[in-house]
Amino acid sequence: MVHQKQDSIGTSMDKLRRKLYTVIFEAETPAGRAFDVVLLILIFVSVLTVVLESVVSLRRNFYDQFIFIEWVFTILFTIEYLLRIYSSPRPVKYIFSFFGLVDLLAILPTYMSIFILGSQYFLVVRALRLLRVARILKLTTFIDEGQVLSNALRASFHKIVVFMGTVLTLVVIVGSVMYVIEGAASGFTSIPTSIYWAIVTITTVGYGDISPATPVGQFLASFLMITGYGIIAVPTGIVTVELSQADRRRITTRVCPNCQKEGHALDANYCSNCGFPLNKSPEAAIQS
Amino acid sequence: MVHQKQDSIGTSMDKLRRKLYTVIFEAETPAGRAFDVVLLILIFVSVLTVVLESVVSLRRNFYDQFIFIEWVFTILFTIEYLLRIYSSPRPVKYIFSFFGLVDLLAILPTYMSIFILGSQYFLVVRALRLLRVARILKLTTFIDEGQVLSNALRASFHKIVVFMGTVLTLVVIVGSVMYVIEGAASGFTSIPTSIYWAIVTITTVGYGDISPATPVGQFLASFLMITGYGIIAVPTGIVTVELSQADRRRITTRVCPNCQKEGHALDANYCSNCGFPLNKSPEAAIQS
Amino acid sequence: MVHQKQDSIGTSMDKLRRKLYTVIFEAETPAGRAFDVVLLILIFVSVLTVVLESVVSLRRNFYDQFIFIEWVFTILFTIEYLLRIYSSPRPVKYIFSFFGLVDLLAILPTYMSIFILGSQYFLVVRALRLLRVARILKLTTFIDEGQVLSNALRASFHKIVVFMGTVLTLVVIVGSVMYVIEGAASGFTSIPTSIYWAIVTITTVGYGDISPATPVGQFLASFLMITGYGIIAVPTGIVTVELSQADRRRITTRVCPNCQKEGHALDANYCSNCGFPLNKSPEAAIQS
C-alpha cells in the first residue's frame, strides 16, 4: 500500500529512480538488457585485467596502462554502485545484501591502494568481481536450467551429507594410520598433511608431492584409491536420480480435464487415455 | 517377559539405570538429544586435538596444554564408558560389541601412555574416536538416507564383486607385464610395486612417483588408463540403477487395505499379493 | 528442376562427373563403399607416418623413406582433392566447406615444405588428416549412434553451460586466492598459472608440477578437490537423463494411423495429437 502511495505522488525524481531501477535491476526492457550486456563485458574485461596484471613480465612492461585501465573500471563500477543505491527502493537492505557487498568489494581495493602501498596481493580481491556475473545470469534464460540443477542438488542434500560424512571420516582415519605407517620420511609429516594426502588420493587427483614408499603404506593407499574410484558412483547416482525426477516432474504437469489422467507431453493436443482435447477449458469439458 | 518383571520390581536403582539408558543410548527425549549433541562436539574437538598434536611445531609449543586437554577428554569419555556399561541391560554384550570396543579404544591409549613411554604413534589410535560419530548419526534423521544408500550398495553387491574381480585380475596381469617391460630402472622394482602402479593408474589417481619410460610401457599404460576411464561407468551405472529403484519403491508406498502389502505401482487396480481391489476403502475390506 | 534438366542433357562428361560423385561422396554403391575403405586405410597410414616421423631416432634412420612415403600420400590425396572439386555439383561451396578446407590442409604442408625449409613443426598440420575420418564415418551405420549422442549433448546444452560457468567462476576465484596464499615460492607465479593449477585440481588430473605447500593452501586445495570430485556427478546426471529420454523416445515409435505422429507412449489409447484411437486399424481410419 505504501508502494502504491509513492506511485501516486509521482514526482519526476521518483520517475527517474523507478526508470533507473528497471534499467539497472531488471532485464525485461531493451534498455535493461543492453545495460546487462555492457556490464557483463565490463566485468569480464576487468577480471581479465586483474588476471593479466599478476603476470610479472606484463606488469613490468605495461604498469602504467594497467593502473589507468584499473581506474577507468573502478570509476565506472563506482558510478554503477552509487546509481544502484540511489535507485534501490530499500538502499540499506541492498548495501548489506550479498550482491551489495560484492559490488562494494569490486571497487574498494583500488581506492584503498592509494593509502595502503606495496601490497599487490590485496588487489586480487578484485577477482571477486566475477561473482557479479551471477546476478546478471539470474535475469536470463539460464535461470530455469540453474533452478533444475540446484533443486536436484537440494533434494539430494541429506544423502550427500551422509556420503560426505563417510568420506571425511574415512579420510581422517586413513590419514592418521598413514601418518603412523609412513612417517615423516615419505612426506607424511603430520596428521593434517596425511589427511591432505588422503583427500588428494580418494578424489583421484594424485599430485604425487606426497606418496607412500613402504609396502604397507602402498597397500593401504591402493585400498583408498579403489574406494575413491568406486564410491564416486554414489553422488553420481544420487544426482542422476534427482535430475531424472525433476525432469519427469516438468513433463507430467498437464492433467486431462475430462478423465484427469496426468503426465501428458507438453506438445500433446489430446488426452492419450480418453481422447479429449487437452486445450479446452474444464467448463467446456463439463458442458460436452 | 524377564524385562517386564524387572519393570514391575522397579527399585529406584533400576529407574536410574533405565533413565540413564534413555539418555545415553536413545535420542527421542530432549535429554537424550542434548547428550548426543554434547558428545558429538566432544568427539570432534578431541579428534581435532589428536590431529593438531601431530604437527611438530604445535606439539613443541603447546605440549603441556595438549597433555592436559587429552586427560580431560579421556576422563570424560571414561565416565561415559562406565555409565554405558552400568546402564546397558546386557553389559557384556555391549562391551564386546563393535561400538563397545571403539569406546574402549577411545580411552585406552591415554592410560597406556603412562606405562609405555616414547611412542607418539601409539596415541594415533585415538583418531578412531571419529568412528563413534557413526553411532550418534544412527539415531538422527539421517538414518533414512543412509539406509537408502546402503540398501542400494547391498543390492548391487554381486555386480560390484564381479566388477572388482575383473579390475583386480586386470591390475595383477598388467602389473606383471609392466614389471617385465619396464623393469627396475623406471621404478617397477617388483610385481607388488607394479600392481600398486597399475591401481594408481586404473583409478586415474596418477601420482607419477612411478611412470613408464619405454614406448611399449607407455602404450600399455595408455590402454590401462583408457580402460580405467571407461569402466568407471560400470559401478556408476550399477549404483544409479539401484538408487533409482530404491527411489521408485519409496514413492509407490500404496498399501493393500486387505493384506497390508506395500509398494504397489501407481496404476495398479488390484493388490498383486492377495488380489483385493486397491481402490476400495478399508471399511469395505472389513465388510467383505 | 535445374538438376533434372542437366540429367536430360546427359553428355558423357556429365555422366562421368555424376558417377564420380556417387563413388567419392556417397557410400551406397559397392564402388563407393570400396573407395571409402581404401581412403580410410590411406588416412590412417598417412597419419601414422606423420606420428612416427616425429620420433628422432626413426627420422634419423629412415629420413628418405619418410620423404618418399609422404610424397606418395600427398599425390594420392591431391588427385582425390581435384576429383572432389571436379565431381562436386557446387565446387566453390565444397572448397570453402569445413571438409573442403581439411582436405586442402591435408596436402598443402608437403607442397609448402619445398619452399619453406627447416620447419618440421609445420608438417604436423598433416595430423589434421585424421579429421577426414569423420566424413567417412558420417556415411556408415555409426551415424545413428552419433546422432543419439550429439542430440543428448545438444538437449542438455543449457544445463552444461550453467555448470561450466559455475566451474570456471570457481576456478578463477580459487586460482586468485591461491596466488595470494601460496605465492611464487610454491609455483603459483601468476593468476593465470594459479587458474591452470585450479583446473588441474578440479578436474582431478593432478599433475603435481604445481602443488600447495602451506597448510592454508592445502586446506583450500582439499576443498577444491572434494568439490571437483562431487560435481562430476552433475554433467554425468544431465547426460544420463538426456540419453535415457532419447532412448525412451526411440522405443515408443507407435505411429498414429490417422495423422502419422510418432512417439506415443506404450499405454496410450488415443493419439495425443489428433485424438484418433491408436488401436484401430489403418483401414478403419480411412473409412471413418
Next chain:
Amino acid sequence: MVHQKQDSIGTSMDKLRRKLYTVIFEAETPAGRAFDVVLLILIFVSVLTVVLESVVSLRRNFYDQFIFIEWVFTILFTIEYLLRIYSSPRPVKYIFSFFGLVDLLAILPTYMSIFILGSQYFLVVRALRLLRVARILKLTTFIDEGQVLSNALRASFHKIVVFMGTVLTLVVIVGSVMYVIEGAASGFTSIPTSIYWAIVTITTVGYGDISPATPVGQFLASFLMITGYGIIAVPTGIVTVELSQADRRRITTRVCPNCQKEGHALDANYCSNCGFPLNKSPEAAIQS
C-alpha cells in the same frame, strides 16, 4: 544320438571319464564344487607366490622355498591339465580353446626354465594363471550378474565405439599440436610421447612426468582436462541407460494369463490390473 550310443556302451573306462568330466568341468555336484574351491585356492596361492617371488629381498632369502613351492604347483596343475584332456569329450578342441591354452601357459614356463636359464622375466607368464579364475566363476552364481554387465556393454558397443573414436581423434590432434607448442624442452619429445601425455591428461590420470610449461600449452592442456572431465559423463550415461533397461527387462517378463498385462513383479501373486491369480495356468483362465 552318437552321444546316447556312447552312453549305452558304458565301459567302466567311460564311466570314469564321465565322472571326471562332471567333477572337473562342472560345478553342480558336491564333488565338482569341492574341486572348484580347491582349484581356486591353489590358483590364488600360486599367483601370490609368483608376485612375492619378484620382490628382490624375498627372492634372495627364500630362493629354495620358492623353487620348491613352484614345482609343487606346477605338478598339481600338470595333473589337472592331463585329467582335463583325458576327460574332455573332444580333447583337441579343449587344447586349442582359450582356457586350454591358458591352462598350458600356467605350467609351461616352469618346465622351460630348466632348459632356458637366467630369465626371471620369463616366469612372469605364470601370473596369467589368474585368468583361470574366470572359468571357475563362470560356473557360479555370479554368471547372472556378469551376464547383465556384459550384455549392457555389448548393447552400448556402437555408442562406445563412436565415443572412443572421438576421444582418440582428439588425443592424436591435441598431442600433435602440443608437440609443436611445447617441444622437447618440456618433455614432449615426439608425437607418440605427446599422444601418451594427452591420454594421461584426458583420462584425468595426470602423472606429471610430462606437463606443459608454456602459457599456450597450459591453456590447451586446460581445455583437454575440462573436456576429459566433462565427457566421462558420456560412457557413464550410456552404460547406466543400458543397465537400467536390462534391469527393467528382467522384471517385466511375467504376463497376466487373463488380461495379458505385462510387467508384474517377480513376487506378485495376482495381476495388478484385473486381479487374476498369476500362478494359475492359462487353461484355468479360459475355463473360469
